[in-house]
Each structure stands twice: as C-alpha cells, then as structure tokens.
Amino acid sequence: MRSLLTDMLLQRLSAHTQGPLHRRLYDCIRLAILEGVIGAGSRLPPTRDLAGALSLSRNTVSTAYEQLLAEGYTFTRAGSGTFVTDHMPDGAMAPVNEQPPASRRLAENEFSQRGAHLLAKTGASPHQWGAFMPGVPDVSNFPHGLWRRIHSRLIRRIKPDYLTYSRMGGSPDLQQALVDYLRVARSVNCEAQQIIITEGTHQAVDLLAKMLCNPGDRAWIEEPCYWGLRNVLTVNSVEVVPVTVDNQGISLPDVPAEGDAPRLICVTPSHQYPTGAVMSLTRRQRLLALAQECGAWVVEDDYDSEFRYSGNPIPALQSLTPQAPVIYIGTFSKTLYPGLRISYMVLPLALAEQMRVAHAELYRGGHWITQLVLAQFIAEGHYASHIRRMRLLYGKRRTVLSRLILQHLGEDALRDDSNAGLHLVMSLPEEVDDERLARDAGRQGIYVRPLSTYYLTSERKKGLLLGYACVDEAAIEPAFSVLMACLARQTGAGAF
Ligand SMILES: Cc1ncc(COP(=O)(O)O)c(C=O)c1O
Structure with missing residues (x-):
C-alpha cells in the first residue's frame, strides 16, 4: 500500500543511512510528527501495511512504533491502532543525535539576516482552534449552505476572467460591496478604486512596507502589539519603534526631529491589540496632526471592531477628517473565517492607483470567484x-x-x-x-x-x-x- 506518507518515509530512509533500520525508521516517523506531516490525532498505518509498503520486516516497524509509544509521541487504542498524540513529550523539539535524514545540511548562515531574525521571533501557533485560542472566531457556525448557493449560481455563468489573475486590486464587485458596507458599519467614506483586496492583513502590511518604506525607515508600533505586524515590518527591514499604550490607546511622544520621524504609525484605535483600549478622541486628533506634520502614514488595523457587545460602534479613525493620512485595513478573518485569507485596504486617493499596480506586480492576485461570492454574500445582507x-x-x-x-x-x-x-x-x-x-x-x-x-x-x-x-x-x-x-x-x- 503506497501513500504520500510511505513515499516520504521511503525517500527519507534512503537518505538516512546511519544506525539500525528500526532506529532510522523511528527517526523518520518522529521527524514527520514534529513537522506536522503526520498531524496530532492521525492514525499511523498498521505495522503490516507499513512494513509491506517500505519492504521492511514487520518486526522493524513494530520496534520503531514501540519506541515512539514509549517516548509519548503516540498512543494506542485497543482494536483501533496507533495514533499521534496531541501533546508532544518534553524535549520533543530537541535535535535528534544522529545525522538528520535530510539530504542537505544547512549552513550556519543559510538564511538571510532578515530570515533568521523572523525564524527566531515566530508567533504563529500550530493550534488554531479550541479553548482558549485568542483571535479565532467560531468557524463551525459558518453558513456553508448560503455560500454554496451563491457559488453555484455564479459558476453557472462563469467567464474566463474569473479564472485569470485578478487586476485592479481585486474584484470590482467586492470593492463596491465594501464601499457600501464600510460607509454604514464603520463610517468609512471611500470609492471603489481606493480599495485593494489582499490575502490577509499580513499581505496588506507587506505591500505597504515594500512600497512606502526604504530599508532602515521607522514604523511606530504600539507597545504591546500584534506579533504578526512586527514580523512583517521587520522582515522588510523596517525598524520598529515601540510606543507605549495606556487606557486611551497609543501615548504619542512630541513631534520627532526630522531624522527620527516615522514613515508609518501602526495603530488599532477601535480595540487596541491586545489590551482592548479604545483610542480617545483627543489622541486620534493628535495622531492625525502628528502624522501630517512629519509626513507619516497612519496604518489603521481595524481587525475586529464588528464585535462590540455594548454601547455604540466606534467609528474608524479614517473617518475623522476628510483627506486623513490614514490607510485603513479590514479583514474577514474574524467576521467569517481566517482561512478565507481575504482582507482589504482603503488607501488615500493619492496612493491608490500606483498601489494597485504594485499589488498586481508583486502578488498577481487571484481567488476572483471567492471574491465574487463574498461580494454577493455582503450585498444580499448575509454578512451583516x-x-x-x-x-x-x-x-x-x-x-x-x-x-x-x-x-x-x-x-x-x-x-x-x-x-x-x-x-x-x-x-x-x-x-x-x-x-x-x-x-x-x-x-x-x-x-x-x-x-x-x-x-x-x-x-x-x-x-x-x-x-x-x-x-x-x-x-x-x-x-x-x-x-x-x-x-x-x-x-x-x-x-x-
Ligand atoms: C491585531 C491583528 N491584526 C491583524 C490580524 C491578522 O489578520 P489577517 O488574518 O487578515 O492577516 C490579526 C490576527 O490575529 C490580529 O490579531
């Protein structure tokens, strides 16, 4: 019986030549578990099947399985087989003593400085569901039936355009649906051409960092701050400068000297992440004035403002004054589901056209059909x-x-x-x-x-x-x- 797993184990076994066979098999399976190739809760193939697929004796496979069981990587259920555990044993991430089975060993400086820095500061968790994973909406309540109906209707009159790269910063239908939604829900006034649909807030910030910042430019970020924002800026060689947050939001310093001025000021005014503070009106006005004065762009990450459980919604910072130097970012990750990977930026008119061109050049853009379904979903009132x-x-x-x-x-x-x-x-x-x-x-x-x-x-x-x-x-x-x-x-x- 051949499967993706057995193909991978065969490849790795052939590259891993040191030590007894059962130990090498154990190493390969253990590595696959640690890498998540064999996920938590998955059943390992029965020993007989795996032995057949790898042309090994059943004894060899059983010995490797016994070792994994003894070390806590797996557990057995009577009559059902061997399963990968949810909780890795202590020291599971420690390197294996033997040579890794990978065919190429990495040099010390294999990764760029930016890459190495990113790998040293990672924040993304392998756990994205269950008590008490922060920021995860209840995806089990997603209205698949409605979504499917809109999707079926749409693909009955499919056009070649729907399957090509997207242009113009995303689907015009979705841009227009967002214009209408944002006006009512977030007091954001904009035109469709100001909107770029991105694959997540991370991509939006990546585009801003690449297009608006030179290496070494500063971005003021809130302290504390979402690790994802920090990482995307840093990997683009933007220097992040933490600015303290109190119960009125970001506590801005005086206007900095010219050489110290930030290029971006990144804030979460409606619901500071992670403390929850709401930025006061005085702070909002001061922020916009300071940004004007030092030629910075304010990046407003409005990631979860739809969820207020008492009082009135808090209007977006972008809506405070016309022509505010604000780039507004919203996401469907919290309102629908994170795996959708659809977010959007509302750019000041002066930036919009060139940023759309840059977006198409860098990421090409796709998922046109999903964007059209989403546009209908919003326009028909299902989103609200x-x-x-x-x-x-x-x-x-x-x-x-x-x-x-x-x-x-x-x-x-x-x-x-x-x-x-x-x-x-x-x-x-x-x-x-x-x-x-x-x-x-x-x-x-x-x-x-x-x-x-x-x-x-x-x-x-x-x-x-x-x-x-x-x-x-x-x-x-x-x-x-x-x-x-x-x-x-x-x-x-x-x-x-
Ligand atoms: C403050 C904040 N902004 C943005 C995001 C990410 O949004 P997206 O999924 O659109 O990349 C998150 C995700 O948890 C977040 O906590």
Missing part, C-alpha cells in the same frame, strides 16, 4: 446577519469567561473593560511566569498566549490572552478550571 448572530454568541461567551476570571482571581485580573473583540486579557502579578504558564496549559490541551511576549521593551506586563469566541459556552468553565489548576501549580494557591 452573520455578524449579528456571532456577536450575540460571542457576547455570551465573553460574559461567562469574565465572570469566571472575576470569581477566581478578582477585579485586578480583569482590566479590559472594552466589552469587545474575541479575546480577553487576564492580568497576572509580576512574579508569575506567563510564558511557563502558557506552556504548561498547552500540555493540558488549553491554548493561551502569554501577554509579556507582545512587548518589545522591558516594561512587560504579565497576563494571558484568552480567546472565548471559538469555545462553546458549556466548555468554558471546564477549560478554565484546567487553567486555574496550572496557575495554582505555579503560585501555590490563588494568584492575587
């Missing part, structure tokens, strides 16, 4: 009603989680009173090691992010980001109890 439905659901989940935090740790642990978004910050005392706590929780199947890792300077606050949007209401309390048990192991009893 999906958001309304999810807002109700997430609001209840947030209430449950807030109550638990207050109940177990008191008011000091819950400083985020924005009542918005998809996550909460649970503050912790300085002496708690939030990174260790997050690792410990991860081993118990609870995924959280340590607040301290969102800071660049030493003024790091301790806490955990807890996402509630993708956790059923009934599952919140049991998951929270596991987290509290991890915290108790670190602090003795209560945290405060």
Whole structure:
C-alpha cells in the first residue's frame, strides 16, 4: 500500500543511512510528527501495511512504533491502532543525535539576516482552534449552505476572467460591496478604486512596507502589539519603534526631529491589540496632526471592531477628517473565517492607483470567484446577519469567561473593560511566569498566549490572552478550571 506518507518515509530512509533500520525508521516517523506531516490525532498505518509498503520486516516497524509509544509521541487504542498524540513529550523539539535524514545540511548562515531574525521571533501557533485560542472566531457556525448557493449560481455563468489573475486590486464587485458596507458599519467614506483586496492583513502590511518604506525607515508600533505586524515590518527591514499604550490607546511622544520621524504609525484605535483600549478622541486628533506634520502614514488595523457587545460602534479613525493620512485595513478573518485569507485596504486617493499596480506586480492576485461570492454574500445582507448572530454568541461567551476570571482571581485580573473583540486579557502579578504558564496549559490541551511576549521593551506586563469566541459556552468553565489548576501549580494557591 503506497501513500504520500510511505513515499516520504521511503525517500527519507534512503537518505538516512546511519544506525539500525528500526532506529532510522523511528527517526523518520518522529521527524514527520514534529513537522506536522503526520498531524496530532492521525492514525499511523498498521505495522503490516507499513512494513509491506517500505519492504521492511514487520518486526522493524513494530520496534520503531514501540519506541515512539514509549517516548509519548503516540498512543494506542485497543482494536483501533496507533495514533499521534496531541501533546508532544518534553524535549520533543530537541535535535535528534544522529545525522538528520535530510539530504542537505544547512549552513550556519543559510538564511538571510532578515530570515533568521523572523525564524527566531515566530508567533504563529500550530493550534488554531479550541479553548482558549485568542483571535479565532467560531468557524463551525459558518453558513456553508448560503455560500454554496451563491457559488453555484455564479459558476453557472462563469467567464474566463474569473479564472485569470485578478487586476485592479481585486474584484470590482467586492470593492463596491465594501464601499457600501464600510460607509454604514464603520463610517468609512471611500470609492471603489481606493480599495485593494489582499490575502490577509499580513499581505496588506507587506505591500505597504515594500512600497512606502526604504530599508532602515521607522514604523511606530504600539507597545504591546500584534506579533504578526512586527514580523512583517521587520522582515522588510523596517525598524520598529515601540510606543507605549495606556487606557486611551497609543501615548504619542512630541513631534520627532526630522531624522527620527516615522514613515508609518501602526495603530488599532477601535480595540487596541491586545489590551482592548479604545483610542480617545483627543489622541486620534493628535495622531492625525502628528502624522501630517512629519509626513507619516497612519496604518489603521481595524481587525475586529464588528464585535462590540455594548454601547455604540466606534467609528474608524479614517473617518475623522476628510483627506486623513490614514490607510485603513479590514479583514474577514474574524467576521467569517481566517482561512478565507481575504482582507482589504482603503488607501488615500493619492496612493491608490500606483498601489494597485504594485499589488498586481508583486502578488498577481487571484481567488476572483471567492471574491465574487463574498461580494454577493455582503450585498444580499448575509454578512451583516452573520455578524449579528456571532456577536450575540460571542457576547455570551465573553460574559461567562469574565465572570469566571472575576470569581477566581478578582477585579485586578480583569482590566479590559472594552466589552469587545474575541479575546480577553487576564492580568497576572509580576512574579508569575506567563510564558511557563502558557506552556504548561498547552500540555493540558488549553491554548493561551502569554501577554509579556507582545512587548518589545522591558516594561512587560504579565497576563494571558484568552480567546472565548471559538469555545462553546458549556466548555468554558471546564477549560478554565484546567487553567486555574496550572496557575495554582505555579503560585501555590490563588494568584492575587
Ligand atoms: C491585531 C491583528 N491584526 C491583524 C490580524 C491578522 O489578520 P489577517 O488574518 O487578515 O492577516 C490579526 C490576527 O490575529 C490580529 O490579531
């Protein structure tokens, strides 16, 4: 029986020539598990099948399987076979002693300095679902039926254009649907030609960094800040300068001297990521004035503002004054699902045309059909009603989680009173090691992010980001109890 897995194991076995055969097979399977090629929960092929496919004795395969089982990479279920575990054993990421089976060994400076820096500062998690993964919407509620119906209707009258590279910064239908939606939902006034559809906010920022910044130019970023923004800027050789955030949002310094002026000022005014602060009107006005004065562009990342559970929506910074030097970025990752990879930028008219050309040159753009379906989905009102439905659901989940935090740790642990978004910050005392706590929780199947890792300077606050949007209401309390048990192991009893 040949499969992609057995083909890969055959290739790797032939390149890995040192040591007994069962040990080499063990190395290859272990590496495939660590790389995620064999995912958590997947069943390994039965020993007889794998032995046949690799032309090995069944004994060799059984010995390799036994070693993986003994070290905690797999578990067995009576009568069902051998499965890859969810939780990697301690030290699993340690390098194997033997020569790696890869055919080429990497030189010390194989990666560019930018690349090496990126690899040293990664933030993307292999876990993208479950309690309490921050920023993940409840994708299990996506209205596939509606989507499928629009899609079927569309491809009945398909045109060659739909299957070619996209031009003009994306589908004009989607651009127009966004113009109408943004005017009502976010007070953003723009024309279709100002909109570029991008594959995620990351691509939007990548384009801005490449087109508006020279290597060494500065971007002011919020402190703390979303790690993804930081990484995309840094990999483009933009120097990121952290600017402290308080409960009114970014706390701007005086106008800098000419040589120190930023090219970009990146902010999350409606719901600061990750603290939840809403930028005050005074700060907004000052930000726009400062940007004008030093010739900077303000990049407004409006990633989850659709989810406010009380009070009025907070209008976008872009809408504050006509001709504001603001590049507005929105995403469907939180309102629909992250894997859709559709976001958009609203550019000032002066930039729009050349940026559309650059976008087509750099990324070519595609997914025209998906963009058309999305345009219809918005125009027919399904988008707004999906958001309304999810807002109700997430609001209840947030209430449950807030109550638990207050109940177990008191008011000091819950400083985020924005009542918005998809996550909460649970503050912790300085002496708690939030990174260790997050690792410990991860081993118990609870995924959280340590607040301290969102800071660049030493003024790091301790806490955990807890996402509630993708956790059923009934599952919140049991998951929270596991987290509290991890915290108790670190602090003795209560945290405060
Ligand atoms: C603050 C913030 N901005 C942007 C994004 C990413 O958005 P996209 O999926 O559109 O790249 C995230 C993702 O978690 C985020 O937290």
